[in-house]
Each structure stands twice: as structure tokens, then as C-alpha cells.
Amino acid sequence: MTASRAILIFSLWLLSMPAAAQSSFTGPIINEFVSSPVYDLETEWIELYNPTTQPINLRLYRIGDAQTMRTISNMNLILPANGYVVLAQDVSRFRRYYTDFNGTVVSPVGWPILNNDGDTIRLEYPGGTIGDTVIYDGSFGNNRSWERYIDPEGKSLWGESFSSTGSTPGKRNQFFSPRIATIDLDVSPDPFSPNGDGFEDETTIKFNPPEADRFEMAIYDLAGRKVKTFFEDDLSIPGEILWDGRGDDGRTLGVGIYILYAQTEGGTSAKIKRTVVIAR
Numbered sequence: 001m002t003a004s005r006a007i008l009i010f011s012l013w014l015l016s017m018p019a020a021a022q023s024s025f026t027g028p029i030i031n032e033f034v035s036s037p038v039y040d041l042e043t044e045w046i047e048l049y050n051p052t053t054q055p056i057n058l059r060l061y062r063i064g065d066a067q068t069m070r071t072i073s074n075m076n077l078i079l080p081a082n083g084y085v086v087l088a089q090d091v092s093r094f095r096r097y098y099t100d101f102n103g104t105v106v107s108p109v110g111w112p113i114l115n116n117d118g119d120t121i122r123l124e125y126p127g128g129t130i131g132d133t134v135i136y137d138g139s140f141g142n143n144r145s146w147e148r149y150i151d152p153e154g155k156s157l158w159g160e161s162f163s164s165t166g167s168t169p170g171k172r173n174q175f176f177s178p179r180i181a182t183i184d185l186d187v188s189p190d191p192f193s194p195n196g197d198g199f200e201d202e203t204t205i206k207f208n209p210p211e212a213d214r215f216e217m218a219i220y221d222l223a224g225r226k227v228k229t230f231f232e233d234d235l236s237i238p239g240e241i242l243w244d245g246r247g248d249d250g251r252t253l254g255v256g257i258y259i260l261y262a263q264t265e266g267g268t269s270a271k272i273k274r275t276v277v278i279a280r
Contacts, residue, residue, distance in 0.1 A: 025051040028058070028079055029132045030123055032147045032161070032173060035114035036139030041097040043090035044114050045105075046121060047169050049148075050079045059126075063087055065112040066120035072108045084170045089113075094169075097143075103170035134158065142166060147173040183262050183272045184208040191277035194245030194252050202244050203276070205230070205260065212236040213266025219247075219276065220259040227253060236264045245278055255280055 031049035034041070046063060050056050058077040062069040072087060079085045086105040088094040094105055114121065118137040125131040136146055140160050145167035149157045161167050163174040185207055192203040209215050215236035219228035227247040245252050255278050263271035 027052070027125055027131045028056055028061070028123065030121055030134050030148070031084070032145050032167065032169065033114070033121060033134075033136075034139075034143060034145045034167060035119065035136065036116040036141065037143055038141065041093065041143045043088050043093040043097075044111070045086055045088040045094055045169065048079060048085050048087065048123070050081055050083055053081050055080050055083075058085065061126060062124040063108055063112065064122050064124065065114060066122075068110075068112045069122065069124055070108045070110040070112055073106060074109065077104075077106060086169050098169055101170050105169075145169075149173065183210070183264065183270050185260065185262060185272055185274055187260065187274070187276055191279040192245070193279045195280065202242050204240055204242055206240040207262060208238040209236045209262065209264050210270055212264035212269070215262070215264050217260070217262040219243075219253075220261055221253075222257060222259070227258070253278055 028048045028050050030046060032047040034045055037043055037045075048058070056079045058072050058079050059075060061072045063072055064070055077085065084103055086094065086101075086103065087108055088105050089107065089111045091105050091107050095101065112121075116139050118135075121134045121136070122130055123132040134146075134148075136158065140146075143166050145161045146158050147161045147168065149159065151157060161174060168174050185205070187203055187205050189200050189203055192200045194201045205217075207217060213236070215231050215234050217230040218226050218232070219230075221227050228243075229248055230241060230243075247253050258276045258278065259273050260276045261271070261273040263269075
């Protein structure tokens with residue numbers, strides 16, 4: 001397989017998915033994976049973690065991508081409490097690359113090939129219930145893994161392993177807590193006066209959000225009503241727009257103070273608000 005594009009997360013952070021707090025999980029979860037291995041690893045792998053206080057028998061559990069599910073083991077396979085089991089496409093290549101790994105690694109009955117440029121990984125419990133799902137977009141290259149971090153609010157964040165070795169199979173993830181993200185906003189001129197006299201009839205809004213799945217930016221009046229939508233569920237990328245003071249209905253807003261609000265979701269979450277003044 002060839003290395004695919006790197007995805008920036010935090011200052012390299014990406015991909016956020018809601019989940020229960022770790023203490024409330026009742027079964028195994030997907031904890032780490034490599035989807036685009038290169039020489040000399042050359043095998044995909046997925047690490048499962050047991051966040052409960054009781055061992056779990058993975059017999060008849062299934063792992064899969066968006067299309068195919070494969071049985072992990074037809075025989076008893078114990079995932080210890082607070083322990084790990086690695087599922088590898090090729091066990092011998094995995095052990096040859098991770099020479100210090102002394103845990104359990106098995107190859108499921110068949111392997112759901114993971115796409116380099118994004119895919120879905122699903123963990124199915126006996127009986128057909130999907131116990132955990134991860135949707136990822138791209139790979140990091142150089143055999144660096146995606147790792148899971150559960151923040152204090154119980155949200156699962158996924159990002160690039162910051163281990164010096166590029167991954168941590170069978171060990172605690174080395175994934176830094178996400179830094180506090182910010183959205184840079186600049187409005188100039190402010191105040192501005194869209195009265196048609198040819199002087200400061202428009203204002204330029206420059207924005208520089210962190211990388212995320214969704215970006216929203218809008219103007220609200222002081223009563224909290226949205227009066228102008230610039231972006232809604234759009235890509236989170238830097239840019240600038242020229243605003244002529246008109247609302248969504250096409251009419252020029254009245255003189256007064258308005259709130260410019262922006263937020264990102266899905267990956268790096270951030271929000272900011274500031275005032276914008278329309279003058280005479």
C-alpha cells in the first residue's frame with residue numbers, strides 16, 4: 001500500500017466523535033489503528049481496549065469497515081480488564097516491526113482492507129449490535145497511528161500518535177490533550193456605515209478558524225436573532241468576505257450593535273463572538 005496524505009490535527013488535530021465517558025463503556029472499544037502501513041511494517045492493524053473491570057471474551061465479535069464484517073475469532077480470545085488485544089492483517093509482519101510488543105495479536109478470519117484516504121471501522125458485538133464505530137479521513141504516513149483520547153467531558157477525540165515510535169500498540173496512548181483552539185476574527189472598518197454615500201459602505205471580515213469538519217459564521221442582533229448567515233456547515237478554512245450590511249432578507253440592517261459569531265465543530269471545536277457596529 002502507498003502512504004496517503006497527512007491530515008493536520010490540532011496543530012495537527014482532527015476528527016472528533018461523540019462518545020460516552022470511558023467509565024461508562026460496557027464493552028471493548030477501538031483504541032488505535034494504522035490504516036496505511038509502509039515499509040517495513042506493511043500490515044494494517046487495529047487495537048481493541050477493554051475499559052471495563054472485567055475480562056471480555058472476543059469470541060464471535062466481529063470487526064469490519066464500511067462494507068464488510070469479519071469474525072475476530074471462532075475460539076476463546078480473552079481481552080483482559082483494562083487490557084489490549086491487537087488485530088493485525090499479518091501477525092508475523094506486525095511482530096517483526098514491533099519487536100518490544102509482548103501482548104496478544106491475532107489475525108481475524110479474513111481482513112477488512114482499510115482505505116488509505118478514509119474509511120469506517122466498526123466493532124460488532126455478538127448478536128449484531130455495533131458497539132463502536134470510528135470514521136477517519138486520511139492517514140499520516142510513516143506508520144504513524146490514529147489514537148483515541150477521551151476528554152473529561154466524555155467526548156472521544158482522534159488524532160495522530162505523538163509517540164516517538166509513531167504508535168503505541170499494547171500500551172497507553174500517547175496523545176496530548178487538545179490545546180484550546182481559537183478562531184481569529186478581524187473586522188475592518190468597524191464601525192462601518194452602509195448608507196450608500198461611498199464612504200465605508202462595506203466592511204471586510206477576515207477569519208482564520210482551526211481545521212475542523214464544519215464551520216459556521218453569522219451575525220445576530222442583540223435579541224439573539226440570526227440576521228445574516230455567512231457560513232453554515234461549511235469547510236473550516238481561512239478566508240475573508242466583504243459585507244455590505246445586508247441581512248438574509250436582502251435589506252440593509254438598522255443602525256446599532258450586532259454580534260458576529262463563529263464556531264467550528266467536528267475535530268477541533270472552537271467558538272468566538274465579537275461586536276460589529278453599523279453606524280449612520
